Amino acid sequence: MDGDAILLMLALGPASAAGFYWAMHRHYRNTDKSHAFEHETAVEVLALTGVEADRKVDEIRATRAPRIQGDNVGNHRQRVQPM
Amino acid sequence: MDSLDPRTLPQPIRDELLAPDPAAIDTSAKELRDGLNHCPKCGSTEVRHRPGTDRLICLYCRHEWVATRVEEAFGLGEGIADLRGTQIGSGARDMAADATSLRSYKCGGCGAEVVINTATAMTARCHWCRHVLGVNEQIDDGAVPDAVLPFQVKKDDAVARIRQFVNKRRLFALKAFKDEFTPENVVGVYLPYMVVDARGNADAAGFGEIETRRYTRGEGKNKQTYYDADVWRVQRHVDFTVDDLPLESSARRGNLDTRSNTHNVINTILPFDTKNAVTWNASYLVGYTSEKRDRDVQHLMPRLQDQMLSIARAQMQPSVQRYDRSVRWEHERIDLQGTRWVSMYLPVWLYAYHQPGPDGGLRHYIAVNGRTGETMGSVPVQQWKLILVALSIGTVVEALALWFIAR
Numbered sequence: 001m002d003g004d005a006i007l008l009m010l011a012l013g014p015a016s017a018a019g020f021y022w023a024m025h026r027h028y029r030n031t032d033k034s035h036a037f038e039h040e041t042a043v044e045v046l047a048l049t050g051v052e053a054d055r056k057v058d059e060i061r062a063t064r065a066p067r068i069q070g071d072n073v074g075n076h077r078q079r080v081q082p083m
Numbered sequence: 084m085d086s087l088d089p090r091t092l093p094q095p096i097r098d099e100l101l102a103p104d105p106a107a108i109d110t111s112a113k114e115l116r117d118g119l120n121h122c123p124k125c126g127s128t129e130v131r132h133r134p135g136t137d138r139l140i141c142l143y144c145r146h147e148w149v150a151t152r153v154e155e156a157f158g159l160g161e162g163i164a165d166l167r168g169t170q171i172g173s174g175a176r177d178m179a180a181d182a183t184s185l186r187s188y189k190c191g192g193c194g195a196e197v198v199i200n201t202a203t204a205m206t207a208r209c210h211w212c213r214h215v216l217g218v219n220e221q222i223d224d225g226a227v228p229d230a231v232l233p234f235q236v237k238k239d240d241a242v243a244r245i246r247q248f249v250n251k252r253r254l255f256a257l258k259a260f261k262d263e264f265t266p267e268n269v270v271g272v273y274l275p276y277m278v279v280d281a282r283g284n285a286d287a288a289g290f291g292e293i294e295t296r297r298y299t300r301g302e303g304k305n306k307q308t309y310y311d312a313d314v315w316r317v318q319r320h321v322d323f324t325v326d327d328l329p330l331e332s333s334a335r336r337g338n339l340d341t342r343s344n345t346h347n348v349i350n351t352i353l354p355f356d357t358k359n360a361v362t363w364n365a366s367y368l369v370g371y372t373s374e375k376r377d378r379d380v381q382h383l384m385p386r387l388q389d390q391m392l393s394i395a396r397a398q399m400q401p402s403v404q405r406y407d408r409s410v411r412w413e414h415e416r417i418d419l420q421g422t423r424w425v426s427m428y429l430p431v432w433l434y435a436y437h438q439p440g441p442d443g444g445l446r447h448y449i450a451v452n453g454r455t456g457e458t459m460g461s462v463p464v465q466q467w468k469l470i471l472v473a474l475s476i477g478t479v480v481e482a483l484a485l486w487f488i489a490r
Contacts, residue, residue, distance in 0.1 A: 029462065048320070061311050064308070
């Protein structure tokens with residue numbers, strides 16, 4: 001067993017304690033819950049455009065990141081710069 | 084001094100000056116007056132909401148009737164795509180700055196002056212002749228809304244749901260909370276909301292990436308995965324309508340900071356079937372308490388814009404699925420073309436427990452949606468017990484890991 005694997009194994013104890021505390025605290029206090037208005041409101045899309053205007057602008061070679069940096073496509077409530 | 088010619092002003096200021104006043108939709112119940120709410124059949128004032136239904140019942144002659152649904156009475160579900168400007172229900176108009184909650188009404192039965200504190204109640208019994216008085220006319224303190232959604236979940240059902248919710252969270256619950264737990268003390272409250280229809284269009288711009296190649300380099304423990312990808316400039320525009328989005332119109336309830344309060348659990352039990360809301364009649368509130376709104380449309384507009392932008396981003400998501408390394412939005416914009424605001428009292432069963440602590444402690448709520456029965460709550464935690472069990476689990480896992488390493 002190499003050094004990285006041993007460190008990983010040793011971290012399991014503190015990680016499981018912290019994970020258990022966090023999960024239970026959330027289960028009791030529900031601080032992460034709110035109205036999912038994005039999905040629970042009646043929305044009618046009249047027009048969705050822009051797909052045809054997407055343009056390739058660059059290429060990335062040999063990155064180790066499996067996702068785009070700053071991925072926020074699923075985080076609908078994160079506000080970004082105004083246009 | 085010469086008066087200003089709007090044509091000489093910049094376009095945004097000119098638009099603001101020339102824009103029509105917010106159109107008010109008159110939702111006042113003209114057939115009702117402040118004071119005695121009579122049964123339409125026998126004239127008695129012993130009128131109550133019949134639990135489990137949307138009907139009113141006369142306790143004297145047992146006659147039952149239902150108020151008109153606002154959706155049909157005022158055409159609120161229609162024409163959202165054609166909305167322009169800001170339309171406001173007459174019960175959602177701005178509150179008068181000097182309005183007071185304490186209101187005095189002359190009893191129609193005996194002429195006595197009866198005071199009703201509209202901050203917490205909309206009905207009172209005359210202390211002389213026992214008639215029930217209700218506040219029906221839309222007064223300038225915002226206490227009378229455009230519509231009310233009657234309770235359908237009965238108290239027994241709410242108590243059972245709260246008990247079930249807490250029973251799933253007993254092990255690490257604060258001992259004092261468990262000792263004092265009496266769900267029968269749940270209170271039916273009509274909480275104030277603005278229910279908004281809106282049409283908007285939004286834009287978002289950013290970058291998306293598509294994986295073109297995935298490969299590994301190195302051998303053995305140095306083996307690592309690398310990716311090649313194409314970067315695309317992505318822009319989307321969505322034109323959309325939203326029907327019946329509820330916003331808390333109480334500053335206190337609208338503050339969802341979970342470090343200082345547990346109002347987020349009341350927010351979580353949204354939405355309600357607001358399509359079934361009926362025109363205002365104070366008799367629906369007999370036996371329940373109510374909370375007066377203290378926010379006007381202008382206060383809630385930034386929150387609406389924020390939520391509309393979030394909805395727009397959610398609607399755009401399916402159109403960027405081809406970017407398998409996902410998308411990073413960098414710029415966004417929302418433009419509201421039209422909004423329609425209706426104030427409503429929505430029914431919530433609330434169980435509260437005050438946990439003492441620094442800065443006045445924390446009030447924990449367990450809330451049951453008075454229509455759907457959806458339940459959410461905050462149960463205070465016995466911290467030492469939870470920490471002890473977490474440390475015990477961590478110790479056992481660590482011992483197993485050490486045994487595995489030493490093997």
